[in-house]
Amino acid sequence: MRVLGVDPGLTRLGIAVVDGGTGRAVTAVAVDVIRTPVDDDLAVRLLKVADGVEAWLDRHRPGVVAIERVFSQHNVRTAMGTAQAAGVVALAAARRGLPVMFHTPSEVKAAVTGSGRADKAQVTMMVTKLLRLTEAPKPADAADALALAICHLWRAPVRNRMAEAEARAAEFAKAHRARLAAAAAQARSGSGTVAK
Incomplete structure (x- = not known):
């Protein structure tokens, strides 16, 4: 199964593709971050996110899209932008008939590290180890997108x-x-x- 993992964000959206093999074998296919300038209008930023995600969907042809479920944050504006970016990703997947699954941050952390309270450094370290990467994915949004894809592969x-x-x-x-x-x-x- 090929999973597109997405760590939603308006300024930085982590995006990754991971293939699942037999058992718990996972292989990284691609990882990156889609960025939008903070000076652009919201509609333009969402369009750039949509265009970037659609290009990934067309290029990598995943079977499912796993998105981090947005929780309320202290900064309402940031939470709104994150939720809007997640909505754009879900819409792009739905247009292609792809199933969309949402995973909570604690589900992802628990799946990858064994603890739902793991910090970003622990998640990055385990993602690097599980995928046998030569170096840790950066920034953390990229590592989180990989972790989301792994979480879905193991939990599905x-x-x-x-x-x-x-x-x-x-x-x-x-x-x-x-x-x-x-x-x-x-x-x-x-x-x-x-x-x-």
Whole structure:
């Protein structure tokens, strides 16, 4: 499976492509940062993000896009820009019919380092090690994009199995309710007759 990982941001958007192999084998395909000038109008910046992401989607043809879920930050303006950039990425993926998955920062950290409270240096170190890179990806946005792709590759099989199990459980529950309803209806119709 090929995953496009995105660490959304308006000034710097980390973007990476990682291929998943058998087991937990992962291979970095490409990593970079899409930058937009802070002096540009918001609409122009979002257009530059969209153009950059669409070029990556066309070039690398991922099967899924993994985006970091935006949480409220102390700086509302930064949070809004981050959320808008994430929306542009999700839209570009949806236009191509690609599934989009959102992962929380703690999910990503836990998947890559084993701790949901890991700092950026720990995430970068583990990404470098897991992907057998000769040097650490910089800036941190690039490392975070790689970590998002790895997180999705490792968590997707578990999520899929859980979704399948939930779907089977729902089907069993539906069939069980139908049998109970049929038995109750039969009992009601049987109790209406008087034995002679």
